[in-house]
Amino acid sequence: MSFTVNARKITLSLLIGSSSLMLFACGSSGSDSSAPAPVAPPAPPPATPPSSGASDTNELIKVNQLGFYPASQKIAIVPDNGATEFSVLNSDGVSVLDGELSQANTWDMDGRSVRMADFSALSTSGTYTIEVDGVSASNPFSISSDVYSDAHDTVLKAYYFNRASTALDAQYAGDWQRPTAHPDTQVLVHASAASEQRPEGFVLSSPKGWYDAGDYNKYIVNSGISTYTLLAAYENYSDFYQTRSLNIPESDNALPDIIDEILWNLTWMQTMQDPNDGGVYHKLTTLNFEGAVMPHEATAQRYVVQKSTSAALNFAAVSAQASRIFSSIDSLSALSSELQSAALSAWQWAQQNPDVPYIQPSDVFTGRYDDTNFNDEFSWAAVELFLLTEDTQFLDQYLSLNVPATTPSWPQVGTLGMLSLLNNGKELLSEAQYANVQDKVLGFANQILAEQGNAYQVGMTRSDLIWGSNSNGLNKAIVLLHAAQHTSGDAKPYVDAAVNFVDYVLGRNPTDYSYVTGLGSKPPLDIHHRQSYADNVAAPVPGFVAGGAQPGQQDNCSYPSSQPARSYLDDWCSYSTNEITINWNAPMVYMLAAMESAN
Structure with a gap:
């Protein structure tokens, strides 16, 4: 099986188918007027000793609730009641595979004794369940050569449902149709963002973009x-996207739908740059979070707030990356040139203002996304500008910063540049420089492999189980896929470990939930998402990845457990585990595209 990256086929000897900083999202605490303040994560509670008696039969066998490719690794986690055997049953209730469970083990993030059922030998397409004496059967799952095709489209289309400045018409949005909201053509410059050319109260237009969370x-x-x-x-998977239709308003044009969706947000991002100096406003926001109402009912005045170094560098990196990619799309060549100019202008502003953190103004109470260390942002932006321009001044800056490889997240973006270099920099770097990038990524990937030696076989540590824990796992998975594509050794362990994270998000976790709305037998039904809460539709907007289990419980809701991997609540109240954000969906889109492309 192979992955396609930059039009190169990289054949893998495997088959996937045929910080002390709490990483808050926007912190939109219901209808409260202020976001929660970052706090240090509490120490995990003591692990519960392994059980020796019968399991609570209300506990399900934990398995990916969507399913598997015929030739992929297939694992389920079984609550331990002393049973030693399992059976896989087809849709007629006939056993098609019997096997032995592993020895009992405990994940200290869960605290309960479990066993593992490995049914990788089953490769026949169909619908199945897993049964173990004395334990509730698993949710049904499929084995299919395109098992994630529809799921990918659902997760990607969630961005359409979060578009600002447009109506969602019934022909595209179905039950989740809604009127136009937030045109954002009369946005005011906040005092924190005022300049001589754009003083406080200056009116600007900044439409489109995605609601953040x-x-x-x-x-x-x-x-x-x-x-x-x-x-x-x-x-990396452009062939996969050429013929996919999401049923969005732009589906009939000549561009892939994923590019149309990206353009909706990228167009907004460009309006956030001050043309007078190249600086970039940190956010477009109301002064307080709106209540639990539909978008068109949320009508408070909106502002652009403070320019920041992190905003300028994020803008520069993404604009440069988009410019490079769009340069090969004829209809976007003019936009490509504009994006390059914008990226260089934002970079220059950051060079002149290298340490301007976002500081929340006293009259603003929405999400901060504040950061104080910009080495990783400079590193990432330098890489993207180097790949775009081939100007070695940017490479020199990247090399001088020497940032480590870490789990990608909004405050830790240095690894994004390394992944871009792995895919696009080999012909531009010296052999030693390229090897250094490989060593960093592979070194971090090997660390992730070492972290998966727990009862759930997933490389999630206590440091991952914080706000947005599911995105931490999925971003680790992306790193693992890059390691698989660039190792000189056996790629299969990296791919299996990456797939483990997808299995975790889709049901093979201690909560029994598939963490994606509309996907699986037990998805979230009451996500912290104003549109889903305030509309008259029983089901939430489909395709959103919930933040996931983490023990901080910053919203003070009533949780079923304080164990880190079980501290999850499917309730509007739980903005600390059940909110959704655009950065949690993105790695799920990437992983499902990669897996479908490899199949």
Whole structure:
């Protein structure tokens, strides 16, 4: 099986088918007027000793609720009641595979004794369940050669449902249709963003973009990693996207739908740059979070707030990346040139203003996305500008910063540049320089492999189980796929480990939930998402990845457990585990595209 990256076939010897900083999202705390303040994560509670008696039969066998490719690894996690055997049953209730469970083990993030069922030998397409004596059967799942095709489109289309400045018409949005909201053509410059050319109260137009999360504001920093990841998905798996239709208003044009969706946000991002100096406003927001109302009912005045170094560098990186990718699309060649100029202008502003953190004004109470260390942002932007222009001044800056490889997240973006270099920099770097990038990414990937030696076989550590934990796992998965594509050794362990994270998000986790709305037998039904809460539709907007389990419980809701991997609540109240954001969806889009492309 192979992955396609930059029009190169990289054959893998495997088959996938045929910080102390709390990483808050927008922190849109329901209808409250202020976001929660970052706090250090609490220490995990003591692990519960392994059980020796019968399991609670209300506990399900935990399995990916969508399914598997015929030749892929297939694992389920079984609550331990002393049973030692499992059976896989087809849709007629006939056992098609019997096997032995692993020895009992406990993940200290869960605290309960479980066993593992490995049914990778089953490759026949169909619908199945897993049964173990004394334990509730698993949710049904499929084995199919295109098992994630529809799921990918659902997760990507969630961005359409979060578009600002447009109506969602019934022919595209179905039950989730809504009127136009937030035209954002009369946005005011906040005092924190005032300049001589654009004083406080200056009116500007900044339409389009995606609502960032469960609230209705738009943030450059979080748009950075989100847009990058979608652009990377298109670039690395462009063949996969050529014929996919999401049923969005632009589906009939000549561009792939993922590019149309990216352009909706990228067009907005360009309006956030001050043409007078190249600086970029940190966010477009109301002063307070709006209540639990539909977008067209949220009518408070909106502002652009403060320019920041992180905003300028996120903007520069994404604009440069888009310029490079769009240069090969004839209809976007003019836009490509504009994006290059905008990226260089934002970079120059950041060079002149290298340490301007976002500081929340006293009258603004929406999400901060604040950061104080910009080495990773400079590193990422330098890489993207180097790949675009081939000017070695940008390479020199990247090399001088020497940032480590870490899990990609909105405040830690240095690894994004390394992944771009792996895919696009080999002909531009010296052999030693390219090897250094490989070593960093592979070194971090090997660390992730070492972290998956727990009862759930997933490389999630205590440091991952924070606000937005699911995106931490999915972004680790992206790193693992790059390691698989660029290792000189056996790629299969990296791919299997990457797939484990997708299995975790889709149901093979201690909560029994598939964490994606509309996908699986037990998806979230009450996400912290104003549109889903305030409309008259029982089901939430489909395709959104919930933040996931984490023990911070910053919203003070009533949780079923304090164990880190079980501290999840499917309730509007739980903005700390059940909110959605654009940066949590992006790595899921990437992973599903990669897996479908490899199949």
